[in-house]
Each structure stands twice: as C-alpha cells, then as structure tokens.
Amino acid sequence: MSSRCRITSPLQAIQGFCFLFFWFDHSFELITTGLPSSHSSHYLLYEEWASYSLFYKYQPIGLIRKYFGEKVGLYFAWLGVYTQMLIPASIVGVIVFLYGCATVDSNIPSMEICDERNNISMCPLCDRPCGYWSLVTACGTARASHLFDNSATVFFSIFMALWATMFMEHWKRRQMRLNYIWGLTGFEEEEDHPRAEYEFHVLQKKLKNENSSKVSLCPLRPLVVACSVQILLTVAIVLGVVLYRISITTALQLSSASAFRSNIRATVKTTAAIINLIAIIIMDEIYGVVAHWLTVKEVPKTDKSFEERLIFKTFVLKFANAFTPIVYLAFFRAGNPSVTLYLAAWPFLCCPTMQCAHAGCLMELCIQLCITMLGKQLIQNNLFEIGIPKLKKLIRRLKSKQNSKQEEEFQKTLACHQKDYFLNPYVGLNPEYMEMIIQYGMVTLFVASFPLAPLFALLNNIIEIRLDAKKFVTESRRPVAARAKDIGIWYNLLRGLSKVAVIVNAFVIAFTSDFIPRLVYQYMYSPDGTLHGFVNHSLSYFNVSDFQNNTDPPQPVGYRVEICRYKDYRDPPWSDTPYELSREFWNILAGRLAFVIIFQNVVMLMTDFLDWLIPDIPKDISLQIHKEKNLVVELFMKEEQGKRLQRKRQSTESLVQSRHAQASDC
C-alpha cells in the first residue's frame, strides 16, 4: 500500500505524453479536413455517393469521413454493414417463404379445414349479431397462414438470432478496422464539461436550501418523475388505441348490413392496421418532443449525458409506440379465446376484434407488421425526410422572394459558403439512428411471424443510404466534424434488442403459432403419427342450450345446430367438468413453456459461443499493430543510440574546441 503515493512514475509520464499527443493529432486532423481541398471532396461525394443509380456500389467511407468527420463516417459505415448483412438474411427469409408456398398444398391441417366433407359448425365469434359459421369459410386464411407458420419458421428464428450476433461481431471488427485506418486506436474521449443549464440549476438549488446539505440527492427526483410520466403515458396511449379500435370495429359490426357481413373481417383488419399506423406516426412526433422536454427537466450534468439520456428516452418511448400494437396482437389476442366469452358477456371481451380467425393469429400479426413496416418507412421516408425539408426550403425561398429585388441581386453576389447558410441546419444523427434501430427491432423481434421483414428492410435501406447521402451533401449545412471511436449508446441498444429478440421469438413461436400444438398432437395424440385429425382435436364442443338468455345467436336456415365447435382445449359439455380447461390444454401449455426454455437457452448458448469464436479485432489488424509496435521500438532504440553518439561527439568536439581556443590563447 506504500507504493500508492508515487503519482508521477515514468510510466504515467508516458501515458500523459500519449494523451497530449492525441490532443494535438485530433486538432490537426480537424484543421486538415477544413482545407480548401475539401471542396473537391464535396463534388466527388455528390458524384460518387449521393445518387440512387450507385446503389450497387460500396460507399466511399474514407471520403465521407474526410469531409464530414468520423462520427458521420461511422454512421454510414454502420448503415453499410447493416444493409450488407441484410442480404443473406433476406435470401434465407425468401427461401423460408417459398418453402411455405411450396408446401401449402401438402399441409394436412389446412387441407382438413378446406375439405367440404368435414361439415363443422363453428360457434359465433361475437355475442348477438354474429351467427354460426362453417369452418370451410376459413379455408383461405388457413392456407395463407401456412405461408408464415410452418416448421421452417423455427429454423428461421434461430438463424436470425445467430444472424444478429454475427452482425454485432461483424460491426465490431469493421469498427476496429476503421479505427485503425483512421488512426483512432489510442484515442480517448476527452472529459466533458458541465452544461451551463446544469451549473445554473445547481446554483439555484444551493441558494434555495443553503442550510440543508442534500444537494447531491436532488438530481434523482426529476428522473423518477420522468420515468413515472413515461410509464403512465405509454400505458394510457396503448389502452386508448386498443379501446378506440374495439369500439370502431364493434360499431362497424353492429351497423353493417347482412350482405356486408362477410367483408367485415377484412375491413376490420385493414382499417385497424391503418388507424394504428397513423396513430404510431403521429405519436412518434409527439414522443420526440416529450422525450426532449423530459430530458431538459432532468438537467443532466454534461452534454454527453444529455444526449445519452435523450436517446434512451426517445428510444423507449418510440419503441413502445411502434411495438405495443404488435405485442398486443401477438400475445394478448393470440391467447386462446376463453369459453367465458359465451357464458359471461362482458361487452369488450367478446367483440370480434378480440379473436383471430382459425389458425389466423400469426397471419394477422404478419399483416400488422407488414403494414406498420412498409407504411412507416414509406411515409417517414417520403413525407418527413424528403417532403418536409423540401417544403421548408420552398417556404424560405418564397419568403426571400417577397422581399425586394435588391436582396435577390445581393444574393447573387454571395460566395458559395454564404449561400450554404440558407440550407437547413444540421440536426444530428440521432433521428437517422433511431429510424434504423426501430427497423432492426422489426427485423429481429418478430421475425418468427414475418420472414420477409429482412427483405423489406434491405430494399428500404438501399434507398435510405442514398437518401441520407443526398440530404447530407445537398440539403443541409455541413456539420462540424466530430471525432468518435464507436457508435456509442446505439451499440448497447442494438445488443439489448438482440437479446430481447431471442425471448420474444421463443414466445411468438410457442404461443402465437400453432407449431407446438401440432407437434404435441403428432407425438402424443395422433393415432397414426401424422397430423390427420389435428383440426378436430383442436376444437372443443359447446352445447347450444348452454347459451345464456338472449345471447343465443340466430339459427341458420335449413338445419338446426345442437353442438357448435370453438378453438380451445376444454372439456366437452358431457364430461364431469364441462367447459373446464382440459388435460390437453395443460399438456400443450407445458409443451409451449418447455419450448421457450429450450429455445432460449440453446440460442443463448449458440450466440455466446459465436461471440467467443469470432475475435473482436481482425487478425491482420492485430498483427499489423503488433508489427508497428516492434518497428517503433527499434526506431526509438536507434534514435536514442544516435543521440548518445552525437552527444559524445559534441562533447569531444567542444573539448577539442576549447583546447584549440586555449592553444590559440597561448
């Protein structure tokens, strides 16, 4: 413990020197990027990067970094790696989808549903207005849902979990390589200074409670308030959307003419998804403002922590906004519809939106995902990223036109950099990253229900890269170049998403798809080991006479329904315990839960193994760094030797000189 006092050991002196050096190196870099030569870089970027026709080419990352600085360079490098990694994922996704298409005719459950000989009368899906329906009418949905709900889906989920790990590893390696090429291997971020707002806040606090010494505890309070406000807001919005949706669809249901009835399901699905989409897009903007307001209220200490907190809040809010409808669809509606729907009649629980069609929950989830993803990307890309900036520019130009002609002529005399001032201000990379991370969430979280998600993401990103490039090169002012070694908090968010994706996919496969019930039926109940009879096995019996007063639906014309069927595992009316959850229900539930445990742990083990297998630093880079170290040591040794020799020569020379002088004196 005695050795603790030596503060300025030679070792630390060297470290200090390194640190100092980086500072110089950094400033130097910043100066060189601002040289007139960058004007030609600007033109080069415009020619070689910011054009849709170049979509098949690699991006000139070196040039981007030279003109915009490391931070922007890393964003485009990351976007490039992500887009590149999406290619194999979309190929496998398309193969999985095609496998579904190819096997749709040999799929036994959908064949059984479509078989007109199995004349199965299904119980009504809602309380009064709906009637009995024949299972054959669900034929189309059953066939379509097989496209997304087949055994290849499980394989694809595992593949995508490993893909996410590969992506993170690939990016780490690419980042390391860029760090090396850009000379950032030893760069350490400088200490941040406190923000003026924070210092003012602390000062105010100090003045207020001069006698109490609990100043340090205060910054916690806004955080707690912010968190609780967040939670309340999110829950309120989600409930609002759900209730809105339910009431709309119920109203539609009640007011519709009987001829219109068959189209109700399609109408409900589409309108609900579109309403959701619009709500998501509007709320997204509001949440952005809310997150900013909350972060300002919190008064973080430094600019860096301000940015990190803002990003985290925006992420949580926007993510909850984008995914709650999907989560609700995947897990709450997909839960087995209870028989209490018929026995007790709580109006909200028994309306048609609360139940999926037979084998159709994954299908609906897929539609929702598809509409959300495509709609969000198209609208946000076109409207917000192209339309609004163009509109702003137009307004600005109109305003300037309204002024005198003198000014217009004055503008013609302006230099290029003066004209550039009239462009939109640079708003930072956060909105770009946020958009991409929400998309990454769509690609990884619910990939089990929508294998085409990577393809859609790929198509979007190919456009997105050039769109962002155009925006950076022509639409907005040139940002102040900033150094960065990594993509910061975004990396952690990506990592967290990849982890959550494993468990979400496990639950989607186990609870939303029919994968486990089919497996359990095949190995435990099937008489011949095939899926023949699965549809019959998955339907429970309901005695029509058990309907409560005034809730029994109108009988169909021509025949009388005594027993109707519904999709659940419950005891039949003639057993000792009618309408209780049956042995099969618990059996399948145990199977679902066991699948979640096995899937989660196997995938976690595999990703950990992959993580360990792939070194974070590419072999050639680490070799190169090592070689350079050795070279530098050699050089240093030589120089020291040279210095010593020179010093010796100098001292002998001066000795000779002084003797000479003495001699001449004599």
Place this chain on the structure above:
Amino acid sequence: MSSRCRITSPLQAIQGFCFLFFWFDHSFELITTGLPSSHSSHYLLYEEWASYSLFYKYQPIGLIRKYFGEKVGLYFAWLGVYTQMLIPASIVGVIVFLYGCATVDSNIPSMEICDERNNISMCPLCDRPCGYWSLVTACGTARASHLFDNSATVFFSIFMALWATMFMEHWKRRQMRLNYIWGLTGFEEEEDHPRAEYEFHVLQKKLKNENSSKVSLCPLRPLVVACSVQILLTVAIVLGVVLYRISITTALQLSSASAFRSNIRATVKTTAAIINLIAIIIMDEIYGVVAHWLTVKEVPKTDKSFEERLIFKTFVLKFANAFTPIVYLAFFRAGNPSVTLYLAAWPFLCCPTMQCAHAGCLMELCIQLCITMLGKQLIQNNLFEIGIPKLKKLIRRLKSKQNSKQEEEFQKTLACHQKDYFLNPYVGLNPEYMEMIIQYGMVTLFVASFPLAPLFALLNNIIEIRLDAKKFVTESRRPVAARAKDIGIWYNLLRGLSKVAVIVNAFVIAFTSDFIPRLVYQYMYSPDGTLHGFVNHSLSYFNVSDFQNNTDPPQPVGYRVEICRYKDYRDPPWSDTPYELSREFWNILAGRLAFVIIFQNVVMLMTDFLDWLIPDIPKDISLQIHKEKNLVVELFMKEEQGKRLQRKRQSTESLVQSRHAQASDC
C-alpha cells in the same frame, strides 16, 4: 484507405515507447523483489500471515506480492475477497435455515403426514421384497425436509444469484485497485513464444507431408480426439457409478433380514454418499493425470495456451466428476416416479434407490451435498494438502539419512537458500484455484437445496487461507515471481458458473422441491386457500389387483390393503383412463416450467442491472488516474519549455564563445 500506409506515425511511436517502458519497468520490478531485504519479508510473512491464530486479520497482500510476485498476490487477494463475501451469504443462509426450523411445527403438509389419524397405506417402494408402508413412518423425513424446502429457499436462490454478481463486481474493483497500487494499469502481457514441443511437432508434420500443404489443419485433430475421449470417459464413469450404486443397494436390500429392513434407507443413503465421495476423490486424481496427458497430446502452441487448455480440461473433468452424482440425484431421481415401476418391472428402474421418500428428494440431495462438500474439503485439505507433503518430506529425509553421515554433516554447512532446495518444488496455483472453484460451484449451483453451503465454505476458507500461507512460506520452494494483471481464465470460469447457477437453481426449485406443487394446490385446488389436503392431493390411487403376476407384495398382518397410494399425479383406477398422467400433472408441469422461465429471466435482468449499476473502476481510482494524467501533462510541458530555454541559452553561449574565439584570433 490511403492513410493506411503510415506505419510510424508519431502516435504509434509513443505507443511503442510506452511498450518499451513497461518492459524496463517490469524487469526492474523483478530485480527489486529479489533483493536481500526480502529475507526479512519472509520472516514477517511467517509471523504476520502464516498462522491459524491470525484468521480474523486481513492478509498483508502488499507484502505477499513483494515476496511472491503479483500472480500469487492476486490469488491470495482473490481468496480474501471470496472469503469476505461469504460472510453475508452465510449469515443469510443461517437465517433461512433458522426460518425453516422455526416454521417446521406450523408446516401443514408435514403435520398432515405426521397425523396418525390419516391412516394412509402407501404402495411398496420396490418390486418384491418391500411391503406396504404407512405414510406416518415418513414423518421424520418430511419434517427434516421442511428445513431446506420452504418458501425462503426461493428468496435465498435469488439472493445468491445477486450475491454471485456482487462478488464478481467486487473482485473486478479490487483487482483494479490492486493494479493501480501495484503500478500495473498500463501493463500488457508480452507475446508468448512457441513451445519447443510445438515447434518439433510442426517440423515433424512438415517432413511427413512435404507435398501436401494442409499443415495448418492438423492441430484440430488432437482437439477433436481429446474432446470425444473426454465425453466418452465422463459418461462411462457416471454410468459406472450409478450402476455400481444401484447394484450395491439392491444387494443390500435383498440380503437384509427383516429386522434390519427399517434401517435400510438410512444405510443406503449413507453408504451411497460415502462410496460416491471416495469415487470422486480417487477419480479426481486420475482426471488430473488424464487432463495433462490430453493437453500434451494436443501440442498447444505457447506455454500460455498450454496452461489455459490444461486448466479448462481439468476443470471440465473434475467438475463433471464432482457434480454428476448431485445432478443425477437432483433431476433424474427426483423426477416423479412413474407408475410403470409397478406395471412393468425393469429391474434397475424399480429398485429403492431410484425413489426418494415422500417429500424427501431435496433432503437426500442435501445430505449428498453436505457429505461431498465436507468430506472433500476435509480429506483433500488434511490428506492431500498437509499429509502427503509432510510424508514426501519425511521420505526425503529418511533417504538422505540412509546416506552416509558425511553427507549429513555436509548438510549442516549448507547456507539457508541451499537448504531450501530440499523443500517441495512449487507446483503452481492451479490446484488451489481448482479447489476453490469447485467449492464456488457447490455454493452457487445447488444453493437452493442447501442454504448452509456458504457457511461451510466460509469455515473451510478461513482455514484454507492460513493453510495455503503456511504451505507457501514454509513447505515449498519460493516460486519465481511472475507478473499478472488478473486471474486469467479463472475469472471466465467463475462468470460461466454464476450464469449456469441461475438456471440450475431455477430447475432445482421447480423440479426437486415441492414449492410449485404446493403453490398450484393452494391457488387452484385448495377449497379454503390453505395447504390443508395437499398431501392427499399429491398421492395417486393404485388398485392392488392390478399388480402383475408374482409381483404383488406380501399383505400386512391384521388387515387387507385394497387400494394403496403413491406419490404421483395420475388418474385413479376407476377413471376412464386409469394410471394415465392426470390433468393436475400437466397443470403442475406447466407451473414448474413457467417458474423456470420467470425465475431465469427476472434473475438475469436483475444481475445485468447490478452489473451495469456498479462501475468496474472505483470512483477514487479513476479520479486519481485522471489527476495523475493531468499532472504529468503539466510536468511534461514544463520540462519541454525548460529544454527549449536551455537549448536557446546553449546556442547563444556557443555563439558568444565562437565570437570570443574569433575575437581572440583577431
């Protein structure tokens, strides 16, 4: 990409300089630790550290590091942190145990078992020789098992998972602090050179297949062979132990006199545990040799990789050796005994060792753990760590006595360091670490079944520290001091164990203890919301007439048994599906699996949060490092300024001098 060529940028020059400096610093450190002053350190260590009476004192880590080097210093620091962290764990463990003791009289299930009025005839636990037995005889076991299987156990498992994370975090901080104090913050390990054996091996390979160029693929083959040999060996040993155990106990069962019969269970338990213990200890030594042999066969490239591979192999083999009996007991025997035991009669499946007493599986697991842990520690500590070295010393002395008396007198003239050569050679830290990590496994992996494990570990470690200290100071030669920044691969093994512990504990609570069945009964089946009637609910009915020919047990004297009970959830003989797994079975299985999912994810979330919450570098150390950096930068600037000034003065002086000389020349 064009900037890649600059190999010797000033930045890298600095890095090289740092690297060089460390090398010097390192060598210097090694020289200073070898100075004569260390003799007094030796005595000081003997006085102040290597004595059992000092068990309550902190270890003099600085002194240990000074005398033995960083590697040994880190081991003892780690052992100290581990022992210190065991104190809160053992306190909580004792409280949990005491809670069990206090509530044993108010525990409804054991009260019901002990109630003589519930005259329940249980089915025999084995095929022919066993008879019907009354549930009341299991009263003692039921009461004892409550001590370890109560609701506090779940709390304790969660606590221990968080404890493990806290321990890892605490150690990281302590290590960082030691690194700072010992001046290792910038120390990087040097490149290892290839081992002579490896170079010889590569040369041989090259000579053999001079024309084929696949030399690089060859090192993989021994690895595969080694892995497969390992797996085969482990499985073989485990099966052997299980079969041995079964046959022994069956033999005991068949040959025993009827008076001896009541003691069979206790005899079987104790002998099995002791046989296991002896097998474990013997196999441990064999596995050590096997691991070494396998690693030599593999021909790793460098000494470091040799050591890491050896450690990993030894760990896997010894760990499997120590834990397979426990895992077997926890999960395979504790699985619900199947009714097929009575219907079909595979001799090994229906022998008594395959079934636990009522509510007694956790109890047996606890006994096994207790005996393994205590026995292993006592025998290994006393016999291997104290006895054998003493014996070796004695043999050596006897050998030297056999030689002539001349030699004895020659020995008296020897210097101290010459005498020290007769001590045992230093065998490295690996056996010490291995012992501790197996103990850590016992403490964390099965803590749900044995809350006193941390206490036993604590008591052992308090002795272990001083025992190891004595061994290092007086029994073995002084090791060559080695630098190390961390405890290397052991940290990763500890981390891995902590992760595995979460899932193992989840499974122990869900499947070995009766926690979930009790919970499910209480909330789903109990008429009054209490545990009254749980014992009856957990027992299934068996009709005696369903026994196969010649397998029905002898009827008890005095009354005739028509229906006997057994512990399982199966349909009664009078149902439509006699002896099938009942709805309750699947219900409880779903509950168990749901518990595993919830427990695993909640604990993982909590540990991740804790990991993120606690910074890896202590605040004061990071501040100190930052301050020093700034100071050094200032110092450096001043020095540079001073140099420049001096150079200026020198140049003016020489100018003056030369003018002077010129003047005198004139």
